[in-house]
């Protein structure tokens with residue numbers, strides 16, 4: 001059964017708990033972001049009765065109404081060419097098989113059609129990426145209409161952008177924080193002095209290192225810390241504990257800077273490409 005992945009409603013300025021209350025979403029539905037067309041139909045009636053009686057509706061006024069319209073209308077879309085009714089996630093029309101335009105409200109996970117989690121299987125991610133790149137490759141559209149060629153380019157560029165971001169765990173974590181409505185900006189979290197001291201010491205050690213072996217040891221130790229923190233970030237994201245995830249990601253950024261410096265040394269000394 002086709003599933004509809006609901007868009008990041010939180011981005012539109014209404015809190016996730018309000019949405020869950022108004023639509024009657026269970027926590028598993030909310031976390032997975034997946035609803036079948038049938039359950040959308042049921043949620044639609046919950047929306048309608050709740051938005052009439054709910055005091056939030058008055059408070060949020062137009063934005064709740066807009067959400068209601070979006071929520072219901074996005075379950076289906078119409079083919080631009082033959083007007084066939086298509087499910088929200090269809091990239092191609094089932095009737096005329098024409099490529100559909102890219103939906104600009106899709107997040108990177110939706111663009112690649114993968115689950116919105118932190119612990120992404122990067123091998124599977126790369127396979128998905130290659131398949132999508134082949135699906136939208138310009139060669140496939142050289143004899144198609146100009147409109148489809150344009151859509152293919154848009155899909156292809158979105159797939160590239162999504163892959164580049166989600167492949168890298170730090171970028172992926174930062175992006176998940178953005179989707180959760182709590183982006184992490186530079187200097188936004190006050191780090192403990194002892195933590196900053198530790199980072200400073202590693203940086204000094206690295207700056208003073210004169211041989212490859214020392215740099216390699218620093219790099220290895222740093223990687224172990226990053227791996228441990230990534231596991232902590234995964235646990236926090238899985239538990240939907242965004243505040244904790246944010247704190248862990250803030251730390252990871254510091255160790256990632258050290259990682260970059262080690263890589264730079266290795267590149268300069270011809271150890272890696």
Ligand SMILES: [Zn+2]
Pocket residue numbers: 079080081082083084093094095096097098
């Ligand atoms: Zn069609």
